[in-house]
Amino acid sequence: MRISLIEPAPPGFHIYSFVKQVRLGLPLIATMLRDAGHEVDVQVEVLGEFDWDTILASDFVGVSTITSTAMKAYAYAEKARAAGIPVAMGGPHVTFETDEALEFADYVVRGEGEEAVFELIEVLLGTREAQTVVGMSWVDESGVHRHNPSRPLLSSLADLPHVDLSLVSHHEKIDPRPILSSRGCPHDCEFCSVIMMFGRRPRSEPEDHTIESIRQAAGSPIFFYDDNFILSKGATKALLARMIRERLRTPFSAQIRVDSVYKGGKTDHELLHLLVEAGCDGVYLGLESVNPETLAAFNKRQSVDDIVGGLAALHSYGITTHGMFVLGSDADTVESIRETVDFAISSGISSAQFLTLTPLPGTRQTARLRAEGRVFTNNWSLYDGLHVVYWPRNMSPWELQREMLEAHRRFYSPRRLRTNSRQRLKGLLITHGWERVPENMAYMRELRAFCRTNDPPPLSQEAGAWQPAFDVEPAFASARSDGAGDVSGRVEAKAQGFPSFGPKATGDV
Ligand code: B12
Ligand code: SF4
Structure with missing residues (x-):
């Protein structure tokens, strides 16, 4: 089969706008x-811009999306479907948000897709019934x-191949070069969608x-x-020791918990x-946050x-944070937020992001906020923190x-440019630039009026009593309609008044 797999860019100007990474x-x-x-391109x-000639010459198109890219993803799915090509999303x-996605795609692969995609291809080739593909909606x-019933997570990552990034255009x-050596996390943070997607029983590759x-x-920086x-x-210690032993020392960065290096007064x-x-x-x-009630x-x-101890330990070893x-x-108040920002400024961290809590689909926190009637727009293009x-x-x-x-303005103030100037200049440009983008200015005007x-x-309100508040939902029409582009008015319409959050048959992956 000739297959195109595509991932849309997040709409608008974002703190990650200059980051060249792929999921x-x-x-x-x-x-x-x-x-x-199969003949595949990603x-x-x-x-870089999509090559639509290649995409529309495919036998099958797969679209991958996170929440902030969903509006664009739907528009692209519609465009491929309008050309008569079967489309799956994941x-x-x-x-x-499976039912929503099925308005734009023929198939949705829920959870991990490595096995399901092969079974889906059998469906497209007419050798398998759609209802037998576990983890798929259609x-x-x-x-x-x-x-269809949910698919269990892969029991092991051992049989997965090395990712061939050369299949990705540009x-x-x-x-830096991405490497994923594990999936899942044993912790249970209320806002985290990773554990809902990849589980709390971590799986590491060999x-x-x-x-x-x-x-x-080959020595290129790794993330x-x-x-x-x-x-x-x-x-982790065994892996690092082997890297050193086998002379594979290479600049790398990684996401870690601060308490991995310092816990209960002890530095590792x-x-x-x-x-x-x-x-x-x-x-x-x-x-x-440094508000203990927020952490709780x-x-x-x-x-x-x-x-405090973890940052001091990392900095004492010259590791930037x-x-x-x-x-x-x-648990946050305006004061506690300002205290967190004060802390960030004085703590010696090199760079920071202060994102607003975002009710991403699938998390416990989102279920709670929705049930309390506190989520006032489902314009997914705004779900970027x-x-x-x-x-x-x-x-x-x-x-x-x-x-x-204000948090970003303070952290990236011109006065603080002296220390770590490269990083701070980038932060200053991005965070100050954000407020000057016309669509963001329009969004802020609308939000302010909405709050007034x-x-x-x-x-x-009781949990479970969630009703979408369409009567009070602001349209944010001026904000982020760019994702829909020239493709479909239906997608733009969705940004302005989403249908209700119906009961989900999925979400238990
Ligand atoms: C690398 C990464 C980034 C990179 C690059 C991301 C990019 N190009 O979008 C950077 C650092 C820039 C980034 C930034 C952000 N990220 Co990020 N990021 C990740 C991270 C850590 C790894 C992604 C990855 O490779 N996963 C591993 C692969 C194997 O999983 P996958 O790509 O999802 O694919 C599997 C399945 O989903 C499925 N599948 C996926 N697509 C398809 C398509 C088809 C057709 C099929 C069949 C199957 C299928 O099959 C795959 C194999 O099993 C994830 C966490 C995570 N564990 O996924 C967060 C994650 C994707 N990020 C997230 C978020 C929210 C963001 C931000 C919006 C905000 C933030 N918290 O900082 C920003 C802005 C990003 C943006 N583009 O808008 C969320 C998304 C949740 C959601 N519902 O939206 C995640 C899940 C983390 C979290 N906090 O929960 N991110
Ligand atoms: S936020 Fe981080 S530590 Fe918490 S559950 Fe998610 S991945 Fe684990």
Whole structure:
């Protein structure tokens, strides 16, 4: 079969607008399909414009999406479908918003797609019945949405091939080189969609496999995509020691929990030493907040002492830190947000993102906020952490929006440019630039007006009583209609008034 797999770029200007990265699901599936004899290409919009001639000459199109790219993904799915090509969608958004996605695609693969995609191809070739593909949802001849039972997670990652990034158009732009050595995380943060998608029983690939991927990177900088690179200290230490032993020292960055290097007053010097010796030059830390009540509300199981001690330990070994903060928990006030920003400024972290809490589909937190009637728009293009889309408990959405922007303004103030000037200049340009983009200015005007004319939903609402508040939903029509482009008015219409969140037959992957 001739197959095109595509991933849309996030709409608008974003703190990640200059990051040239791909999610690895499509390149991995492409590698497997190519090895099985299919002709496959992967197109990722952040790397370059789509080649629609190639896409529309395919026998099958697969579209991958997260929430912030969903509106574009739907538009692209419609475009391919209008050309008579069968379309399947996959990724964390459509796994949990399956009925919505089936309005634009013929098939939705929920959860992990490595096995399901081969069975789907058999369906397309007419050798298999759609209802036998576990983990797939589809539209039957009479237009009814059918949801097959969920597919269990892959029991092991050992049999997966090395991802061949050369299948991705413009792959030479990808920097740093991504490696994913594990899936899932044993923790249980309330806002996290990773555990809903990839599970709480972490699965790591065999060490040999990771070592081979590092070898293939041939000294190019690496970014480990693992949601939690230090899942098991023993295994991570063994991997790092082997990198050093086999002279595979290479600059790399990874996402870790700050309490991996410092917990309860104890610093893990051995781990820090190995990280540095193996080439680790930066870590991404989900610090979230220094408000202990926020950490507890998120079920983060990380103390402020862990944050302070962990940062000091990392900095003492010369490892740079990117702090990822989430503003707007039910325990947050304007004051506690400002304290978190004060902390970020004084803590010595090199770069930071202060994103607003975002009710991503599939999480416990989202179910709760929706049930409480606090999510006021389903314009997914706004779900990038830079737009407030729900009612916080102790402030208005407008106040939270203002605090988020002010947090970036303060962290990336021109006065602080002296220290780590390259990183800070980039941050300053992005965060100050964001507020000057016309569509963002229009969004902020609309949000402000919305907060002036609407009261927060009563706190007493029972869980399960969620009703979409269409009467108060602002259209945000001016914001982010760019994703729909010239493709379909239906997608734009969706951005302005989504249908209700019906009961989901899916979401239990
Ligand atoms: C790398 C990464 C990034 C990179 C690049 C992302 C990019 N190009 O979009 C950077 C750092 C830029 C980034 C930024 C952001 N990210 Co990010 N990121 C990731 C990360 C860590 C790894 C992605 C990956 O390779 N996964 C592993 C592969 C194997 O999974 P996969 O690609 O989803 O594919 C599998 C299935 O989904 C399925 N599948 C997927 N597509 C398709 C298509 C078809 C046809 C089929 C059959 C199957 C299928 O099969 C695949 C194999 O099993 C994930 C976490 C995670 N574990 O996935 C978060 C994640 C994708 N990011 C997330 C978010 C929210 C963001 C941000 C919006 C905000 C933020 N928190 O910072 C920003 C902005 C990104 C944007 N583009 O809008 C969320 C998305 C959740 C959601 N519902 O939207 C995730 C899941 C993490 C989380 N917090 O929950 N991110
Ligand atoms: S530690 Fe990170 S990956 Fe694990 S559940 Fe919490 S937010 Fe998700």
